[in-house]
Amino acid sequence: MYEGFGQFVGGAWRGSDQRAEVASPVTGKPLGAIPIARPEDTVAAIDAAAKALPALAEMGGFARADALHRIADEMAARADEAAQMISAETGKPIAQSGREWVLSVDQFRWYAEEARRIYGRVVESRVPGGRFEVTREPVGIVGAFTAWNFPASLPARKLAPALAAGCPVVLRPSSQTPGVAMVMVDCIRAGGLPDGAVNLVVGTTANTYGPVMADPRVRKVSLTGSTRVGQQMIRDAAETVKKVSMELGGNAPLIIYDDADLDLALDMTVPAKIANAGQVCVTPDRFFVHDSLHDAFVAEFTRRASAIRLGDGLDPDTEMGPLINASRLQEIDAIVQEAVAAGATLECGGQRASGFNAGHFYEPTVLSNVADDMRVFDEENFGPIAAITRFTDEDMVLARANASPMGLSAYAFTRCPSRARRTTRALKSGMVGINSFALAASEAPFGGTNFSGLGREGGSEGIEDYLDTKLAQIVF
Template identity: 35%
Template sequence: MATERFQHYINGAWVDPVTKEWIDVTNPATGEVIGEAAKGGKEDLESAVDAARAAFPEWSHKSAEERADYLYALNELVKRDAEKLAATITSEMGKPLKEARIEVGFAQGLFRFAAENTRRIQGEIIPGSTPDEKILIDRVPHGVIGGIAAWNFPLALCARKIGPAIAAGNTIVIKPHELSPLVALRLGKLIDEAGIPAGVVNIVTGDGPGVGVPLVDHPDVPLITMTGSTPAGRKIMEAAAKNLKEVRLELGGKAPFLVMEDADLERAADAAVSARFMNNGQVCTSNERTYVHADVYDEFLAKVTEKVKALKVGDPTDESVDVGPKVSLDELEKVHAMVEKAVEQGAKLELGGKRLTGGDYDKGYFYAPTLLTGVAQDQDLVKNEVFGPVMSIIKVKDFDEALAFANDSQYGLSSYLFTESLDKIMRMTRELNFGEVYVNRGGGEAPQGFHHGYNQSGLGGEDGQHGLEAYVETKTIYLNS
């Protein structure tokens, strides 16, 4: 079967990799190669940075309205090609098509927010040291931004970095993940069609050693924004320290999901299952630890069990499918090893716990939606990010214990609370140590919010006005006549 070959997008042109090497991109549902992406190296990356540097002066001097117009045009093109982009996401990383459409919609929202806010990057005027002096705090772009995206939201994560970076007047070199680079390259075609000037956005594909490392090391890239694992984030921070460059890292999560005795249990069970099994659990905000008050534990478990049993696993292009394949065999095997270890440590396997086989399942990386009970707070499953379709239910005696267990984590990205008690909600605002809390709702951040974590979940944040401000730095001007 013929496959499409995708080149790098550098300086407004599509170019072959200097390495003359290509990466096969495989559909995790079928095992078929669906495309080839350029396998870049240091020379490709340096060409992209040079292009971005050359484009920066003119782009940064464009008016806010001009930059907004380009972003609005790009947003309309993403909207026009939404089905094609969603189908690409589904084919290269296995996300159910109905969820891929949601991702495309989120990407549109990110571009639209960036466009709307080019004129909201505000400075300050402060009284000077003399009657005739004013102190101006200006906001200016950094220059060339280095973006590194993860494989689980291959379009939205690119939009999350490209949108605010160029809205603020920067140029950018972005590296999509090698497991799912094709939708980013399709986005590159829309960037070109939108007329965004050559060199403003550059897309270089390849692996971490070939492209990621030289991007982080490059002395002309003052800011790195990366979404990925915590171990990878540590390496990036260490490498960036050599040039004292700024880093913004959105890393792993271990979100607690607290269900209190006064919660709407039907609503909570729906949200718990959705937040755990969306995108096959391959989401940093996924419900990783479900803490349920003892008074409602049995009823909640019964509701969740029925909902997990009802999940349909299969071909992600099927509109009725809830859970597609894992993105790769390695990722599937990691999840299965964690489930087996949990059972060895005393957890009870209620549902799933195995790779699905037979028929079309044999072609892809399908793992059964898994439900574990009897999980203890000190088990590995509670400490380490699972990143797969595995739900663990843990009984707690009261809100105090739920808070203590929730905070007992190296991570601090997202969390969930279901309660009708204003007192508990107010305590949560003081005592639940996570950068993002969903109260009486499932997951899913908004473009106008601020997505950020504490501790090992990263540095800085994305989205909203605070995320946009990350893409500028201050310049203090002591103004005298």
């Protein structure tokens, strides 16, 4: 499955004397084996990026834009291959995988145009005959670290703006889902960028993360991962004063007000909750449903969740695939059992899916009568669990929604425009969806506040973290 791939350094694939198996979450069996980077491979990748930096910066925004469009064209031509790889490695339904790749292509097209719009400005100087010129320059070599749950869109969100800005990248994708990042990097060859503009290493933390964080030539690091890993990265980045941006965990509240369109809320919420088996950082985790709609919402959500078709993501009839690995399965089950033991009502699910002798399948699960201090509510559950509680007072539910230290995404359903505006202002979150879960788009800034991260990916804001600002005072 990984033939012809490996570490990508200086414009060429290279092997290794060390290999590691990648397991299918559907069967638990190996999909294949990938070469594992040694520390010297990572150092070579940084060396290659350093060599590419001057040429990439000197290309100029219009030339880099053309290169990114060529990359996007190649990615579009290999869409079927990429979608198959995503579903094989993650287990997610093939339709979701195809959409993820389309959104990844769109990142390259969006940032191709942003490359043409890296503007400076001229500022009047108080010095006679002088003026200030403000220009933007590439920050330098970027270390990019991505998680397994969106193995295409997460690398694309880092590679596209970095290349648009003129920054070479050392990409370290998750070793659980490395294949689609390798396909993407292979597509980048079509851009005609300098060798070393993009490099890929896969391996242990010591062999990949360690050399990147220690090397002072790497001037920025970008992470999609857990809050715990993000906190460690901030500490490590301080040693060489690297710029840091990161999208970390979430624990999104969902408020269903008494005036919500119940059918619309259910039509949108059930698919959002079970997408990628709930392994989505922006998925709704904490369901606050107004008392007047609570019973009807729980009953219908339970009916729909119980009818979800589980299976191999490569089967077009599958609506939900497995969890990524056995430890995730065990953790989800522990969260559910703890909630039930503490008094929550199990409406459906709550166990490993029957009928699957292999893989990591867990039933879509609905819990009602959940208390705010239960772990299923207090922490990001990252699984197919709808944890539901009641509310009656608007101010109180907003306070409860804001009780989490996380601040990535938040949602509400209401028919009232003024209530929508009040809710949007009140929620402490980097992103808010009102009657919508569609937050991830190349043209929109994606990211959180508080313990959910720093910086933004997407939109015109997404290129900012890859640029340094230079001021020149010019007097004649």
